[in-house]
Amino acid sequence: MATEYGQGYGHRYEYDGARRHRLPAALRAPFEARSWREFGYVLLSLPIGILMFSYAVTMVSLGAGLLVTFLGIPVLAAALAGCRGLGALERMRARGLLGLEVAEPEPLRMRKPGAMAWTGAVLKSGTSWRHLLYTLLHFPWAVFSFVVAVTCWAVGWSLVTYPLWFWVFPVYAGQGGIQLYGDDHHRVYLDNPFEITVTALIGLLFTLATPWIVRALTMVDRLLVHGLLGPSRLSARVVELESDRGVVVDTAAADLRRIERDLHDGAQARLVALAMDLGLAKEKLTEDPRSAARMVEEAHGEVKTALQELRDLARGIHPAVLTDRGLDAALSAVASRCTVPVQVEVDLPRRPAPAIEGIAYFTVSELLQNISKHSGARTASVDVWRSADRLMLQVTDDGVGGADVSGGSGLAGLTERLDAVDGILVVDSPPGGPTRVTAELPWRD
Structure with a gap:
């Protein structure tokens, strides 16, 4: 991670990390800012959940009751629009306290402006109904997580600090300590040094475990926010x-x-x-x-x-040899025109679809051109094979390395072309070489 700060700050980052992480994670968790932010998120979830649930139930019930009249439709649309606004606030809260980055959902699609078009767009939007579902599901979970988190946190810290405040009982309550059992004949108090120590140790266990319990609770919140308040998979796929x-x-x-x-x-x-x-x-x-x-x-x-x-x-x-004889012969012809010796190995059970075959050909052709122009390599190789439902290409050379997929480069354009057909381009080219470029394409017959 030091590379994210640049070379000049690498050593300082390692020193700071070693200093911050001197204690094991289990011991430092109760004092980390992340644990307190997550606990604060759980505390705020209860009042916010009550407000959202009350708003949603009231407005939806009102809109459903008024559906016998024309007013029910705009009231229901206003209820869904309000839920979308509350969802935006929840995304901000999750971003600030949980560090969860959730993209904005797709906007309303209106063919023409106007109140009627807006009402129809809100009611037809799946995002609006997912936000309403979030307000309904979040409330019971907020109650549960609030009770569990507050109970564990209060029990843990009160017991671990019991040696500091147990004197309150004999001085002000007239009893030896915390009462574990009592009836008409017997009473059991935590009042001797051994019992006080055991109580503090149990409190320490609760204190150390509580941050992880709260973290597990907030994982459910993360799933709710990400799954219901973010863009749907279908809309994300459409945008892509x-x-x-x-x-x-x-x-x-x-x-x-x-x-x-x-x-x-x-x-x-x-x-x-x-x-x-x-x-x-x-x-x-x-x-x-x-x-x-x-x-x-x-x-x-x-x-x-x-x-x-x-x-x-x-x-x-589109080379004629590719149409007539397939990738093996076509890539061998391209390799013969490269300025360095290239070993070509194609292991395919059958030919893929012509479109995928053409993309694979031009991908290898451009990579070999880069080797001829920029690599300074002595040898290169091309391997093509099928893995499950993917067509795999790998071009390697022993050149100087340093190939970079950045804006404006040929590799960047190649990456965009592959991405347009759900392909992937991975470049491994450390300074000094060797360079290995791996491409994946969907296999289509």
């Missing part, structure tokens, strides 16, 4: 798919611009020059046949060059 769709559209547009640029600056320019040269040769055909023949010969060379550029461009769009 919308983002991925944007990445796919941007990537496709960038590829189209690259193809247009390559055609305009490469083959198209050569074909234009070729047409002009052939026009001049045609004019000189009768006047100077030798010059015309030389110009036709030069034009023939330009034709070969333009054809090669078109083949390279077609290979960059």
